[in-house]
Amino acid sequence: MNFGMPKTCRFLLFALLYVAGSRVVSALPWYPFGPDGGDARAFAQDPSDHTHLYLGTTNGWLYQTHDNGVTWIRVTKIAQRDDLVLDHILVDPADSRHLLVGAHSVSPDPSRNDGGIFVSHDGGSTWATVVQMQGQSIRSMTATPSSWRVVLAGSLQGVYRSTDGGDHWMRISPTEPPLSNEIHNVQSLAVDPHDPNIIYAGTWHLPWKTVDGGKTWENMKQGIIDDSDVFSIIVDPKKPSTVYLSACSGIYKSENTGTSFVKAQGIPSDARRTRVLHQDPQDLDTVFAGTTLGLYRSTDAGSHWQLMMGDSTLIVNDVYVDPTNPRHVLLATDHGGVLVSDDGGILFRHSNNGFTQRQIVAYASDPHHQATIYLGVVNDKQDGGVFKSPDGGRNWTQMSDGLAGRDVLSLAGAPDGTMVAGTEHGIFRLAGAVWVPSGRSDVSTLQGSAAAPPSKAVPKTAAARRRVMAARAAVATPKAPVSQELDDRIFALATAGNSMYAATSTGLLWSGSAGESWRHISDVPAGEWRFVATNKSTVLAGQLKALTLSTDDGSTWKSIVMPQELKQIAALAVDGAGELWVSGRQGVFYSADGGINWRTVKYLEVNEVTSLFYDAGGNRILLTADSSPTWAFVIGAGDKVVTPSDTGWHVQMLRPVENPGGNFLVGVSRIDGIIVQSPVWVDSATLPARK
Numbered sequence: 001m002n003f004g005m006p007k008t009c010r011f012l013l014f015a016l017l018y019v020a021g022s023r024v025v026s027a028l029p030w031y032p033f034g035p036d037g038g039d040a041r042a043f044a045q046d047p048s049d050h051t052h053l054y055l056g057t058t059n060g061w062l063y064q065t066h067d068n069g070v071t072w073i074r075v076t077k078i079a080q081r082d083d084l085v086l087d088h089i090l091v092d093p094a095d096s097r098h099l100l101v102g103a104h105s106v107s108p109d110p111s112r113n114d115g116g117i118f119v120s121h122d123g124g125s126t127w128a129t130v131v132q133m134q135g136q137s138i139r140s141m142t143a144t145p146s147s148w149r150v151v152l153a154g155s156l157q158g159v160y161r162s163t164d165g166g167d168h169w170m171r172i173s174p175t176e177p178p179l180s181n182e183i184h185n186v187q188s189l190a191v192d193p194h195d196p197n198i199i200y201a202g203t204w205h206l207p208w209k210t211v212d213g214g215k216t217w218e219n220m221k222q223g224i225i226d227d228s229d230v231f232s233i234i235v236d237p238k239k240p241s242t243v244y245l246s247a248c249s250g251i252y253k254s255e256n257t258g259t260s261f262v263k264a265q266g267i268p269s270d271a272r273r274t275r276v277l278h279q280d281p282q283d284l285d286t287v288f289a290g291t292t293l294g295l296y297r298s299t300d301a302g303s304h305w306q307l308m309m310g311d312s313t314l315i316v317n318d319v320y321v322d323p324t325n326p327r328h329v330l331l332a333t334d335h336g337g338v339l340v341s342d343d344g345g346i347l348f349r350h351s352n353n354g355f356t357q358r359q360i361v362a363y364a365s366d367p368h369h370q371a372t373i374y375l376g377v378v379n380d381k382q383d384g385g386v387f388k389s390p391d392g393g394r395n396w397t398q399m400s401d402g403l404a405g406r407d408v409l410s411l412a413g414a415p416d417g418t419m420v421a422g423t424e425h426g427i428f429r430l431a432g433a434v435w436v437p438s439g440r441s442d443v444s445t446l447q448g449s450a451a452a453p454p455s456k457a458v459p460k461t462a463a464a465r466r467r468v469m470a471a472r473a474a475v476a477t478p479k480a481p482v483s484q485e486l487d488d489r490i491f492a493l494a495t496a497g498n499s500m501y502a503a504t505s506t507g508l509l510w511s512g513s514a515g516e517s518w519r520h521i522s523d524v525p526a527g528e529w530r531f532v533a534t535n536k537s538t539v540l541a542g543q544l545k546a547l548t549l550s551t552d553d554g555s556t557w558k559s560i561v562m563p564q565e566l567k568q569i570a571a572l573a574v575d576g577a578g579e580l581w582v583s584g585r586q587g588v589f590y591s592a593d594g595g596i597n598w599r600t601v602k603y604l605e606v607n608e609v610t611s612l613f614y615d616a617g618g619n620r621i622l623l624t625a626d627s628s629p630t631w632a633f634v635i636g637a638g639d640k641v642v643t644p645s646d647t648g649w650h651v652q653m654l655r656p657v658e659n660p661g662g663n664f665l666v667g668v669s670r671i672d673g674i675i676v677q678s679p680v681w682v683d684s685a686t687l688p689a690r691k
Helices: 007-020 462-476
Strands: 029-030 041-048 049-057 061-065 072-079 086-089 099-105 115-120 138-144 147-155 159-162 184-192 199-204 207-209 231-234 244-248 248-254 274-279 289-293 294-297 304-308 316-321 331-333 339-343 360-366 369-378 386-390 407-411 419-423 426-431 436-437 490-494 498-502 510-511 516-519 531-535 537-543 547-552 557-559 569-574 579-584 587-591 609-615 620-624 631-636 642-647 650-657 664-669 673-676
Touching: 049 086, 049 304, 049 331, 061 086, 086 138, 086 147, 086 569, 099 138, 099 531, 147 184, 184 579, 199 231, 199 244, 248 274, 289 316, 294 316, 360 419, 360 650, 360 664, 369 407, 369 650, 419 490, 419 498, 426 490, 426 557, 490 537, 498 531, 498 537, 531 569, 537 569, 537 579, 579 609, 587 609, 620 650, 631 664
Parallel strands: 041 086, 041 316, 138 184, 184 231, 231 274, 360 407, 407 490, 490 531, 569 609, 609 650
Antiparallel strands: 029 673, 041 049, 041 331, 049 061, 061 072, 086 099, 099 115, 138 147, 147 159, 184 199, 199 207, 231 244, 244 248, 274 289, 289 294, 294 304, 316 331, 331 339, 360 369, 369 386, 407 419, 419 426, 426 436, 490 498, 498 510, 510 516, 531 537, 537 547, 547 557, 569 579, 579 587, 609 620, 620 631, 631 642, 650 664, 664 673
């Protein structure tokens, strides 16, 4: 059986499974619910409606707003691909339902560094691939100001032109050496507003220019530092002899159509990587520069520049200035999503309602209030960290003070209800609204300390074990301030009774102080431990290719053999009966005898498993797998009956939420935030768009 097969075949197959003993496929709808923010790439305005904007993203999604950026709505996912970066969007001024999108993919595999140009004639609801540009990595695209029918695109291969609004294309840059070796990797394009044959092309090396529509080309490098990636070129619409360009070496201005350039002063060297330049349409002497260290503005045509908004993490990808109200400025940024200013760029605030591009890797619910959930995100620096929802995902608040931009890899509720976060550098506890670091109570190991007898001497009765664990907890809670702060990568956290466990880059840690201080467990070999799961007195921990088990509250440990078929561990869990669950690329396995024998679940043939979780409230295992990326699986812990559900989204994790309005499941997507199953607490008329 293969749950990665076409959807029609899946439903036929699931019908057969029901006859064989599987439960009915869940048909409840799934909806996206934030948290808002993430990576935003490019804006495009509807020429017929200045409040209607489109927004391109890094995962193929196209968004739109009809209220000038206050709220965002998903339009569609281009080509149904998660790896397309939408940096260029064009809206036909004669027909605003006619859209062009230029895209490229980012992949460590050079053979996947493709993309293309896509066209829609219904406002973005459906898209077709432009065949001539299929597979091209589109890095720039612009319509000529004098005629929208003439469109230019820059790819890794060269410069292309369409004279029929994007339906057909022809390469106009040289196809033969030596110039073909120079005019490629075209990152930026601009066209003279009065003469469409005058074209400027910025490459990953230097800028080029043609005055005859591409028949001949000349290099523009006088005044420009050699080997400068040219990210953006703009031509003054009223004085086309004035040309601005931005490169990794700075911002340059020419007043003689690119014959020579003068480098702008006032922007520090560490902010020179300027991705975009944009003129105020009502005041052309005002020019915005979006850099990798914030937003700069010049009010004297580039002579002087002032930092408007910047910090060490703000990367500005695009700038939009409302042509009817230039005080209304939008920024598309990495990590922070969309920022908006109503005073011409002096003060900004986030404006991401409905826009979600978060990469979530950690999930936990409040031990005392299951509808309160916490998410840990990566790659968003100061704009990421931890997000909290008090109502099962309906509303979100960033709670990252004290994390200093760290990625959050794991989350768990401590025995006292405190939320604990495992990061790329250490463990933190949430004290009020601020995260404070945990530490090592000393450099000695857990076993063999004065207050805790060696593991072999640990009594076997439950009462005696509780006394030992209480003694350890007393030792683990230092009376003096913690002297050594943890700096490990914390891959997983788990709580059982009064103990917490952490799987880290240096070993398996234990805490008896609600996560405030930690000790290495000496019975477990040092090294990188990726996984840990607990239930009652059972603790299961895993490296990529090794397992260790404790069935007595962590007092003693023993290595157990992995399932023979499993080559590498990807997830594990312990259910209410103490059964062990382990999974990876080869599938899902469970053991009822402490890892001596392993079995597979009947009628479940998934592989590349991404998450296992035991839901105590429902006595069930929740599972997701990349082999069936949109499917969520619920497995009865007792009867092992499988209930699958097609979420419609690429889910990486599945969790339960208990809510006064009803219980439901939450899926964590790869980069689209959380996906909520049939949320009964929201009026259907206000639900966000489904995929």
